[in-house]
Amino acid sequence: MAASTGQNSVKHMKWWGWGVEGVAFHFDDKPKFAPFVKKAVGLDLTGEAPPTSVDFSQLVVPAAKISDDLMTQLKGTVGEEFVVTDDEDRVVHTYGKSIRDLLRVRAGDFPRVPDVVVYPGDNDEVQSVVDLAVAADAVLIPFGGGSNISGSLEPPPAETRTVISLDMGRMSKVLDIDEDSGLATVQAGTQGPDLEEQLNQRGWTVGHYPDSFTHSTIGGWVATRSSGMQSDKYGDISDITRGVRVATPGGPLALRPLPSTSTGPSVREMILGSEGRLGVITEVNAQVHRLPDERVILAYFFPTFDAGLEAMQEISLLDSRPSITRVSDARETGFTMATAKKSSAGQAILFKVLKRRGWDLDKMCLSFVGFEGTKQHVSRQQSEVKEIVKKHGGIGVGKGPGVLYDQKKFDTPYIRDFLLDWGGAADVSETAGPWSRLKDLYYNTIQAANDAYEELGIDPGWVMCHLSHSYHTGACLYFTFAFVYGDRDPMPLYDKVKSAIQQSFIDNGGTLSHHHAVGTEHSAWLSQDISPAGSKIMKGLFAATDPGRNLNPGKIC
Amino acid sequence: MAASTGQNSVKHMKWWGWGVEGVAFHFDDKPKFAPFVKKAVGLDLTGEAPPTSVDFSQLVVPAAKISDDLMTQLKGTVGEEFVVTDDEDRVVHTYGKSIRDLLRVRAGDFPRVPDVVVYPGDNDEVQSVVDLAVAADAVLIPFGGGSNISGSLEPPPAETRTVISLDMGRMSKVLDIDEDSGLATVQAGTQGPDLEEQLNQRGWTVGHYPDSFTHSTIGGWVATRSSGMQSDKYGDISDITRGVRVATPGGPLALRPLPSTSTGPSVREMILGSEGRLGVITEVNAQVHRLPDERVILAYFFPTFDAGLEAMQEISLLDSRPSITRVSDARETGFTMATAKKSSAGQAILFKVLKRRGWDLDKMCLSFVGFEGTKQHVSRQQSEVKEIVKKHGGIGVGKGPGVLYDQKKFDTPYIRDFLLDWGGAADVSETAGPWSRLKDLYYNTIQAANDAYEELGIDPGWVMCHLSHSYHTGACLYFTFAFVYGDRDPMPLYDKVKSAIQQSFIDNGGTLSHHHAVGTEHSAWLSQDISPAGSKIMKGLFAATDPGRNLNPGKIC
Structure with a gap:
């Protein structure tokens, strides 16, 4: 604008969609996209x-x-x-x-x-x-x-x-880098690319790459408890945020950058995820790292999603933690392949080999694992991961898809605007749960979405998923859903599908969101997630700090 | 009792001191102890x-x-x-x-x-x-x-x-281990040794070893934001605590075990460090790990504390993070050697060699680094650390001192009771700060304590320090101070020294406590640490959740 x-x-x-003016999704160079969309959501893209x-x-x-x-x-x-x-x-x-x-x-x-x-x-x-x-x-x-x-x-x-x-857009500078401590002082309105550019110039990175990276700010990341694609290594924003300045109704809050502290209930962790309800985040002391010597993303295929999940879990227990662990289910794998510009001859050969090995290509799942650090560390990580992948029946397919993923990872939201033009709605819901609940969380959520589609008479409706962000005790599952509403009012349809997914998260041991905050969209599930007593504590906090309800009222709870 | x-x-x-009846510190088998104490605090232990x-x-x-x-x-x-x-x-x-x-x-x-x-x-x-x-x-x-x-x-x-x-002492059981997720459900009154015993039997460990381990509970650890000797690997209690149950005035709070979540200001992180002010912690979902294949603690000497600090910082940046990073200053090194039963012939030879190399043995600093994981990982860690130690002029002295440290690490509090009998007072204060501030934090705090002694006419007064717990952005410095009060009222003397140390923490970029909580002892520094607006938020939280001030009033703020 x-x-x-x-x-x-x-x-x-x-004002009407994602990203910058003049950039939009188009599929003329993606031969598999139209047939895929027809099959996935019944939408015919061959017309005008x-x-x-x-x-x-x-x-x-x-x-x-x-x-x-x-x-x-x-x-x-x-x-x-x-x-x-x-x-x-x-x-x-x-x-x-x-x-x-x-x-x-x-x-x-x-x-x-x-x-x-x-x-x-x-x-x-x-x-x-x-x-x-x-x-x-x-x-x-x-x-x-x-x-x-x-x-x-x-x-x-x-x-x-x-x-x-x-x-906060005018406040977009890295004010200082404490190179001895690995701490950057950053104005809250700094957007992802500006942040990394200013840091990279001096040899540093914050290593935080949420899907929104190109259009979100560090203050927004803190305010919503953001997580990024390399959080397995660099931590979620709650790990990265060591200090923070906030303009509060009680005056300027200054939490100095500290590696750890024992000062009662963590005010830092109250600001994280506070969505403006406690004040306005103005500055962040972010943990930064030297740019790694090596950075590689390798792609793998697994015969089933279960095999992929099990491999990711095992990788998460390695002493030499990789920076990215990600595996898509078969549907998302299909989607990814449908957005590729052309299939290589190598791919065709690979698929033949896999078929011969007895793989059902419709169940095949694409995975990315990221490796960062010294040359030796990266090579060690790779060989450890290779062994685990093999154990779970997977196969490595090299750097090619990873490079593509790395380049295109921020483009997906453009597809949503494209779909909207055609009368299709798409959005995402993500959660995290313990490893022991992860398969239930996955299968039951897919089922819940499909049940909702059936009840709404949407045929076919789409839901796909990937695991991202592995932790010692569990992982994040990230669902994307889409459907064509045609002449119907899309909002109640969306509400029904979204609600079914969110309720399944809670019912299967997951949280209402792993990194997208509560806002108004998820607040109906807050009491179920953190129990009524938890909501009561949070409400008490807001009521005490903002009795006039002047600060972004109506969000969270 | x-x-x-x-x-x-x-x-x-x-009721009158540390530990179990019948166990006390004695020095008959520690030939260097009495001369050391005479020199350190002017106390003559040769009498009756x-x-x-x-x-x-x-x-x-x-x-x-x-x-x-x-x-x-x-x-x-x-x-x-x-x-x-x-x-x-x-x-x-x-x-x-x-x-x-x-x-x-x-x-x-x-x-x-x-x-x-x-x-x-x-x-x-x-x-x-x-x-x-x-x-x-x-x-x-x-x-x-x-x-x-x-x-x-x-x-x-x-x-x-x-x-x-x-x-909470009757609630001392590990109720469940979710072996798939690495999550144990533990009753809050479970003491360290009981916890580890119940977990070890099934091949698991929580890996949390605060100095108080033998006599503290997991609920207490959560309520005070405890940290343990192996936290570099296993995390502080805030990392370990994935879920928690708390009896609150608003009813039972149940935060389900989650690897990560985006549910607004973290109620989990409000319970951590809450010291009973929000309710009574009854159950903890603790992250647990398989017992490591290998566990080794190696000892090193550095020519100066600065060299030791610099080495620890460099070790903290390794891809293969060790489980313990610890270095004592020269005074604490002297203290440790004075509590040894006898010096080995090997030690005498080593010291001769170091002298010949130009070391001032009065400035020499003892360090321990812990290694855990697979055999290969441990060996890799060791060689990487070896190189860093060498670079900073240090020397490895093998496993002997580490084994001793591992066995005796929980005994120090008994010495305090012993000293009290003799009219000597000792206590500890610890902090954490960014690497860039750490030397100032150290030297200025030592100076502040010595200035206080001088002002009080205490000569000599004792203060020693070690670094424990390294993080990416900084570390914990742990000070122990002691003095003989004789016929004087010890309380105002203690207050003066303790206050000087605490104020130095704040003035030099450190926090009021890294892992000992606020309580009443540190609450005077809370507003300086988290700023007046931070205190106000915390007070608001307590006022809202406990308007009658029924829950452990007067603590924290």
Whole structure:
């Protein structure tokens, strides 16, 4: 978007979808894609492409409601050019990028749009805006990259008070690297690529690569308990975040960077996942690592998903922990292969060999394992993994698919916008559970989604899954689901499928989300996940720190 | 102690000191000890040993104040024999084992003793006692092994309400091991040795060895954010604790065992370190590991503490993380050698060699590094560490000292009781900070302690230190201090030295405690550590969850 005001250095995604203007998914160079989609969700892509219905001028955006006093105060605090009330900017800040968000934004469904978007420039300005919002009894919603898919960004529909969206995009610098300690001080609005670029220049990496990497911020990662593709090595954001600064209603919170501490209930771990309800994260002291000597991602095929899961579990117990453990189920493997540009001759030969070995290619599962460290360490990891893969009937297929995965790993969300144009809805739900429950969690969740499809008369509906992020005691399972709604209202259909999946998570020993936060989308399951007493404690925390419900109210619980 | 009631299966430490009756420190077989002590703190141990002044019958124990109603209710809940009001049991439950506690208990200084000790048998009984305490507006203080040194166990001196000490000692079983996930369900009152015994029998270990191991419980570890000697490999208790059950005023809190989760501010991390202020921990889902194939502790000498610190930092960055990284400063090295039974001929030769190499033996520092895992992994770790040690001018001295350390690591607290008999006070303070601050943290803290001694006219006063627990971004520094008070009141002397050390921690980028909790002893530094806004959030949490201040009031903040 081209905003004409002073905040225009701040990058935003398309108001109507994922990513940057001009970049979109197309399948002309992917011969297997159309047949795959026809089979998967019954959608015929051979006809003429529908237009993308994204004419901003047709939307009716509610007028901004904000007092002159508050406008004057905000402008006095951050500067006139950084207080914005234009419609497009306000719409960009209304939602995240869940399928519910995309459906609503495309339909011009805006029960409540922020009244003003404020772009602060430093910690003090953020603190002043927090103080102003509380004093004026306004609602303040922090905004990072806007990639959230759990409803963490939207104003409560019935909110009558002024709603301020606080965009952190101007605060995008690595302020300092303590090279002795491996600690970088980073402004919260720094987006993934900017962060890595600034660190890489000096030989460092934070090693955090969530799917949203290209359009999410470190502050957003902290606020939602994000996890990245290499978290097996680098840790989740809760491990990476050693210190943090937050503008709270009680004044600036400063948790100094510490390797570990014994200071009672962890305030650091209260800020993690707090989605703006305790304050606005302004700075993060992130653990950083020297860029590794070697970094390799190898691909493997397993004859079944069970075999792949068992191999990943065994790999997670290795003394020489790999950086990525990932295995897709057969459906996701099919999807991945359908988005490839062309199959190599080598692939055809490989599949012949596997068939001859008795593999059912429809059950075959693609896996990626990442290796990082010194040359010797990487070679050791590889040989240990090779042995485990072999034990579980798998076969290594080299670096090729891994390189492709590494390059394309952030592109999937574009496919969702593409599907929407064609009347198809897709979203994701992910969970984590103990190893002992993982197969139940997988099979019962697939079943739950399919039962929901059947009940809704959706035939065929799609659900696929991969394991990512292995821990000593369990792993993350990441489900993607999609269906064609055609002329029907997609929202109740989505609700039904999403709910079935979420309930299956809880019923099978999983959590409501491994790394996508609670927001409004998952809050119905919070009490089941952490027990009613757990919800009560969390509600107590919010009530005590934000009695006026000024800080992103209605999220989490 | 020999209690005559039904709870007598519950093991308690001596009411007047550390450990079990009949075990005490003696130095007849340690020829270097007396000269060392003379030099270190000016105490002459050659005279006749003073008697241990521990005649319980001479103490004046305040009478129990509890209503008949509450007594009846408690007995109805846990059974008559598990509700105890006898004086010795109540005194045992009054304090932990800090030097302040030991001085007071020996002096019969009891401003407030619990009125009743209750021994519940299961989760439901604990919940009922919590509910009864809240309903009766009584104060409830959970009690594990009683080893706390931060004042977390004592009733507030001016407390006028009935004080209940809830002893978890009957709940001491490993209830279940989920062998597929590496998760043990353990009752909170299980003490270290009982825990490891039950796990080892089935081939598992939790790998958590705090100094208090022999007399502390897993519930206590969680309640204080404990760390153990092998935490470099097994993680601190916050890593080990994957799920937890807590009896809270809002009902039973059940956090299911999960490898990771994205459910907002972490309630699990609020329970960790909560010291009974949010409820009573009844069960822990602990991450457990298969007993390692190999376990070796090797000893090294470094020419200076700086060289040792630098080596430990470099070791912490290895891909093949060792299980223990520890280096003592020159003073602690001297202390360790003074408690040895006899020096070997080999040692004398070694020291000659080192002298010839130009080492100043008074600056020499002893280090232990632990190696665990498969045979290959251990051998790899050893050779990588060997190289780093060499680079920093250190020298390996084999397994001998490590075996000794492994056997004697839990005995140090007995020396404190011994010293007390002789009019000497000793205690510990530990912290953690980033690597970049660690030398300042060390030298300035030593200086702060020595300045305090000088101001107090204590000459010589003792302070020594070791690094334990390395992390990617920093490490723990563990200080032990001791002085002879003779005829003076030791308490203000202790306060002065302790305060100087704690303030130095904060002033030099360290935390108030790495693994000993806040309690009452460290709460004066909480706002400086986590900033006033952090304290405010924590106070808000406690006020919201325990508005009547029934749960261990006065601790943390």
